[in-house]
Amino acid sequence: MPAIEVGRICVKLYGREAGRKCVIVDIIDENFVLITGPKQLTGVRRRRANVDHIEPLDKKIEISKGASDQEVLEAITKAGLVEFMQERVKPAPAI
Numbered sequence: 001m002p003a004i005e006v007g008r009i010c011v012k013l014y015g016r017e018a019g020r021k022c023v024i025v026d027i028i029d030e031n032f033v034l035i036t037g038p039k040q041l042t043g044v045r046r047r048r049a050n051v052d053h054i055e056p057l058d059k060k061i062e063i064s065k066g067a068s069d070q071e072v073l074e075a076i077t078k079a080g081l082v083e084f085m086q087e088r089v090k091p092a093p094a095i
Helices: 069-079 082-086
Strands: 008-012 021-027 032-036 047-050 054-060
Touching: 021 054, 021 069, 069 082
Parallel strands: none
Antiparallel strands: 008 021, 008 054, 021 032, 032 047
16 A cells, blocks of 8 residues: 555644644655645645655545545545544644
């Protein structure tokens, strides 16, 4: 299972959105990915994130590379993961 891939659901570990779930929309390079919540669902806006600041989960949705927030929301709804995405995770303390 590749950990960092388009459609992989992750948890943000750092920043004001720490503990919220997001989806990888695009891979920028080996250090950065483009993520989105989408904002209306989880509160995570579309942004670039360091791969060290996200933790991949075992769930994945089927989206195309660079999918819009609306397409991501439709894929989450189709996969039945709306409730799962809205749950907050308590982030591990930074060391």
